[in-house]
Amino acid sequence: MKSVHKVFISIAMVLAACVSTAILAMQSNDVGQVKLPSIKPGQYVHQAPTLADIQNDKDLHPELRKVILKGRDLFMNTQQLRGKNVFNDMNCKSCHMGEGRMAWSGPVWPAATTLPDYRGKNGHVNSLEERIAGCFSYSMNGTPPEYGSDTMLALVAYHQYMAKGAKLYDRNIGGRGFSSLGTAMPADVSYNQGAVVYALNCAVCHGPNGEGKRVHGEVVFPPLWGDGSYNWGAGMARVFTAASFIKNNMPLGQPGRLTDKEAWDVAYFINAQERPQDPRYTGDAKETREKYLNFHKATLYGTEINGKLLGQHDNTGEKPFLKPDVLKPRTFAEGVVPEM
Amino acid sequence: MKINVWVLVLVCTAFIQAPLYAKGDPAKGKILAAQGDGSGAPCATCHGAQGEGMAAAAFPRIAGLNADYALQQMLAFQQDKRVNPVMTINVDNFNQQQLADLAAYFATLPVTPATTPTAPPEQLALGKKLALEGDWDNYLPPCSSCHGPNNQGVDGNFPGIAGQHASYIKQQLELWQQGQRKSDPVQLMEVIAKRLKPEQIDAVAAYLASQPAQADQ
Helix, strand or coil, rough: CCHHHHHHHHHHHHHHHHHHHHHHHHHHCCCCCCCCCCCCCEECCCCCCHHHHHHHHCCCHHHHHHHHHHHHHHHHHHHHCCCECCCCCCHHHCCCCCCCCCCCCCCCCCHHHCCCCEECCCCCEEEEEHHHHHHCCCCEEEEEEEECHHHHHHHHHHHHHHHHCCCCCCCCCCCCCCCCCCCCCCCCCCCHHHHHHHHHHHHHHHCCCCEEEEEEEEEECCCCCCCCCCCCCCCCCHHHHHHHHHHCCCCCCCCCCHHHHHHHHHHHHHCCCCCCCCCCCCCCCHHHHHHCCCCCCCCCCCCCECCEEECCCCCCCCCCCCCCCCCCCCCCCCCCCCCC | CCHHHHHHHHHHHHHHHHHCCCCCCCCHHHHHHHHHHCCCCCCHHCCCCCCCCHHHHHHHHCCCCCHHHHHHHHHHHHCEEEHHHHHHHHCCCHHHHHHHHHHHHHHHHHCCCCCCCCCCCCHHHHHHHHCCCCCCCHCCCCCCCCCCCCHCCECCCCCCCCCCCCCHHHHHHHHHHHHCCCCCHHHHHHHHHHHHHHHHHHHEEEEEECCCCCCCC
C-alpha cells in the first residue's frame, strides 16, 4: 500500500513539474487583445442599446422603461425565479454574456428581429415568447413563466428593446448565436486533452468537478455539469455550441485565448459529463437520442463515453418534474395532431 | 504508461487552486508577525498594528484577508511573481508553514475601514459602473463577476477588493499593466488591467475603497 502511495506521489510530482512548465509556457504575451472572429462581408451587425440608453431614452413611457428594466433585471439575475421557473444555478447572462448584447455571445436582439420563425429544434414556427420558454425548459432546467405573464412580458420587452433600430428579418447576422467554429466536430476531438484544458483554464472558476462557485448562496461561477447546470436538452449540451461559446468567451475576458482544438476538446469533455435529464426523455436515452436526432446528433447524450451511457437516468436535478407543460407541438393544419 | 486522466486533473487543479500544506495556526502567525523573518521588518511596520495598512504609502489592508489568498501572495513575493523587493526581503526566510500561519493570523483580524479618498460623485459613479456592470463594449466584465457579490471576494483566487485602499488598488492595476505582477491564475486579472484606461483605474479604485468590506471568516 505504501509503495502504491509512493508511486502516486512520484507521478504527481512529475506531472506537477510538467504542469507548472506548461503554465509558464501558456502565458499569453498579447494578453489584453480581444481576439474575436471578424464579421463576414455582407453580414448584418447591430449595436444593441446599453443600460444607459434604456435609462435615458426620452421616447420611452416611464411605465415601459420600468418594464424593460425589470426584464433586464430578470435577465441578469434569473435566480430570482429559482424554485418557480428556474431549477438550476444558471442566469440568462451565464450564456448570453455582456447583458445579452455581445456579438459571439448569443446576442438576444436577433430573436426579436427574426421571430416568429420556423425552428428545427421543435419543428414549428416559434414566437419570441416560445423561444424564451425554450431557454427556461432546457438551459434553466425549469419551466417558463406563463405566456403573457408580467415576467414574460418584461423579458420580451428587454429583448425587443435590445433590437431597437435593427433591421427586421435579415437573417445573415454577424456574431449571432454560438457557431463560429462550425457544426462539425473534429474527428480527433479528445476527452483526455479536454480534461487537461479544463484543469488548466476552467477549474479555477468552475471548480474541479464543474460544480461552479457560490458565495453566501449567490452563484458567482455557474456549474458546467451536474444538477446545477443546463440539462441534456439545452443548446449548450451540443458540443459545437459549447466549443464556439468557449472559443469566443472563455476564460472570462480572454476570447480567442484557447486554440480551436482546445475549445473543441474542452467542450467535448464538459458535455461528456452527466447533467439533468432532457425533458423530452422517453425513459430510454438511446431512444430519446434517436427521436430527437436532429438535435442530439450534436450532443453526446445517449452515447457511451468511458463505458457509461450518458443520460440514462431519472435525475431531473432540483426540478420536481420532467417535462414542463408548455413544451407542446403546434400545428396550423387543422385536424392534424402531431406526435410528440 | 497510461496515466489516469483524473490523476492529471487532480494534480493540475491542486496546483492552481489549493495550498498543499497544513492549515495555518493564527497564534503562531501572531508571533511571527511581530518577529519578522529575520531579514525584514515586523508586518506592523508597514501594515499597521491592526493590519489596517497605510493608504498614503499604498500599503494594503491585510486584516480580514482571505488566508489562502494572503498565502499565495506571500509565495508570489518569494518567487518573484509579484515584483516587490521590500516584500520579498520581508518574507523570504519564512517557510510555507510559517507563511500559512501568518496568513491565518491576519485572516482572523477584524476588517478595518479603508481611508476613503474624497472623490467627485461622477468619478464614484463611473467606478460603480465598472465594479458592478462593467464596460462590455470595451470588453471589461464587472469586477463582481469574479470578485463576487459586492466585490467581497470568493476564495483564495478571487479576493475581496471592496474596502481596500484606493492607492493600493490603483498601484496594483498599474503593476499588472507593467508586467510586475504575474500571480493571477490564467492571467485573469492581467488581461483586464491591461484594458483599463487611467481614468477608469482611478474611478474603480475610488469606488471600491468607498465600499464596506467584510471579513472573510
